Amino acid sequence: MGKETSKPGGNLDDQDIVARVQSGDREAFGILVDRYQRMVFALAQRMTGSPDEARDVVQSAFLNAFRQIGGFRGDASFKTWVYGIALNECRMLYRKSGRTVAMDAAPEPAAPESRGHALDRLVLGKLVGRLPEKQKAALILRVCDDLPFRDIGEILGTSEASAKVNYFHAVKKLRGWLRPEPDEEGEP
Amino acid sequence: MTERDACRRVRQTLQRLDQGATVADSVLEDAAAHLGGCPDCGGLETFETDLRTALHEAPADLPSAADLERDALAIMELVRAEPARLAEQRAARSRAAFGERRSRRARGGFVRWTGAAAALAASLALLLVEWREEAPVIDRRPVLALDDVDASELAASDDAWLVASYDIFDLQASDVEDVLRVEDLSDDELDALEGMFGSAPNVS
Numbered sequence: 001m002g003k004e005t006s007k008p009g010g011n012l013d014d015q016d017i018v019a020r021v022q023s024g025d026r027e028a029f030g031i032l033v034d035r036y037q038r039m040v041f042a043l044a045q046r047m048t049g050s051p052d053e054a055r056d057v058v059q060s061a062f063l064n065a066f067r068q069i070g071g072f073r074g075d076a077s078f079k080t081w082v083y084g085i086a087l088n089e090c091r092m093l094y095r096k097s098g099r100t101v102a103m104d105a106a107p108e109p110a111a112p113e114s115r116g117h118a119l120d121r122l123v124l125g126k127l128v129g130r131l132p133e134k135q136k137a138a139l140i141l142r143v144c145d146d147l148p149f150r151d152i153g154e155i156l157g158t159s160e161a162s163a164k165v166n167y168f169h170a171v172k173k174l175r176g177w178l179r180p181e182p183d184e185e186g187e188p
Numbered sequence: 189m190t191e192r193d194a195c196r197r198v199r200q201t202l203q204r205l206d207q208g209a210t211v212a213d214s215v216l217e218d219a220a221a222h223l224g225g226c227p228d229c230g231g232l233e234t235f236e237t238d239l240r241t242a243l244h245e246a247p248a249d250l251p252s253a254a255d256l257e258r259d260a261l262a263i264m265e266l267v268r269a270e271p272a273r274l275a276e277q278r279a280a281r282s283r284a285a286f287g288e289r290r291s292r293r294a295r296g297g298f299v300r301w302t303g304a305a306a307a308l309a310a311s312l313a314l315l316l317v318e319w320r321e322e323a324p325v326i327d328r329r330p331v332l333a334l335d336d337v338d339a340s341e342l343a344a345s346d347d348a349w350l351v352a353s354y355d356i357f358d359l360q361a362s363d364v365e366d367v368l369r370v371e372d373l374s375d376d377e378l379d380a381l382e383g384m385f386g387s388a389p390n391v392s
Contacts, residue, residue, distance in 0.1 A: 026267055026268060026270070027264075029264070029267055030260070030264050030267075033260050033263050033264065034260060037256060037259065037260055037263075038250060038256065041250060041251065041256070042250060045250075046243070051251065055251070055255075055259055058259060058263075059259065059262060059263055059266070062263045062267075063263065063266050063267065063270075066267050066270060067270065120242070121242045121243070124239070124242045124243060125243075128243065132206070139239075139243075140243070143236070143239055143240050143243050144240075144243055159213050159216070161213045161214075161216035161217040161220060162211075162213070162216050164216065164217075164220035164224075165201070165202075165205065165211075165216045165219050165220050165223070166205075168219075168220055168223035168224065169202050169205060169206075169223075171235065171236060171239065172202070172223065174235075174239065175235045
């Protein structure tokens with residue numbers, strides 16, 4: 001449950017650290033920042049597509065986590081909880097900037113897939129950025145963080161089934177953008 | 189349901205999701221299961237592997253260690269600036285709890301005094317009622333009973349009583365060993381009897 005032996009406060013469980021913070025030990029919160037800063041940054045960068053915006057999201061997410069830590073009951077892991085806060089920050093950033101993503105945004109022309117089936121990360125990153133928010137979040141949390149669908153559902157505030165469908169829908173869309181599906185009459 | 193029907197149904201589900209519709213969990217479960225296994229709709233395993241390879245965290249995606257450390261320090265500076273609020277919140281919570289205890293005590297006292305006053309008022313009211321009830325109460329039952337008697341019956345009963353008065357004498361006379369005969373009464377005794385009963389028919 002979040003035990004890290006190679007980081008500060010290594011043997012301490014996340015719940016123990018949270019309890020310390022809740023009782024007033026603000027420096028203990030630094031341990032949680034150290035543990036999850038990179039993960040939250042990676043998530044934020046994939047969601048926003050911008051390293052600078054991702055750093056802003058990370059700062060806001062941890063500050064809000066500290067402010068709300070009195071209400072953290074340990075029903076979910078700290079990682080899941082702070083991921084949810086980070087995704088909310090991404091959503092608010094999106095709304096502030098007035099950015100919208102069409103539900104069925106037309107993809108940019110994709111680079112041709114190589115024979116080794118390697119996908120161009122840059123192109124893929126752009127295509128992922130065009131996915132609707134929940135699909136994008138489900139995809140990133142599943143592919144990049146290997147989170148179970150139950151945890152993804154908790155982070156997104158949806159059911160596990162909804163998290164699965166959002167994920168598969170995202171993957172299917174990406175594949176369709178990269179490799180148009182054959183029509184009923186045969187191969188394209 | 190044929191495989192094509194299932195594929196079409198899943199496509200419709202995904203279209204509804206894209207349009208922002210709410211879809212039941214059971215439908216989502218079916219769609220997820222189908223997408224994971226159908227070679228036409230899904231067949232995603234290979235693609236997923238490529239996707240993971242392409243999207244998975246790479247060193248170039250993250251800031252440098254120095255940048256990360258600087259960001260972490262900035263976060264902790266903000267956190268340290270928050271303690272006043274934390275302390276305020278704790279103090280506010282303590283004040284709220286103290287105030288609640290005080291108000292609870294006050295409420296308790298108020299409740300006690302209110303209860304005592306209510307009990308006193310109720311006692312006084314009961315006493316008042318009982319005092320009023322102790323005033324002589326006329327038993328109206330005989331009076332009410334009289335009202336129910338038919339006037340003709342009452343009159344008849346008087347006559348009967350009058351007639352019975354003679355019978356009484358006779359009965360009384362018959363109850364007595366020595367029969368009292370009217371002939372044996374003196375004039376004075378007869379006058380006294382008449383005075384009691386008013387004018388009497390001729391008695392023989």
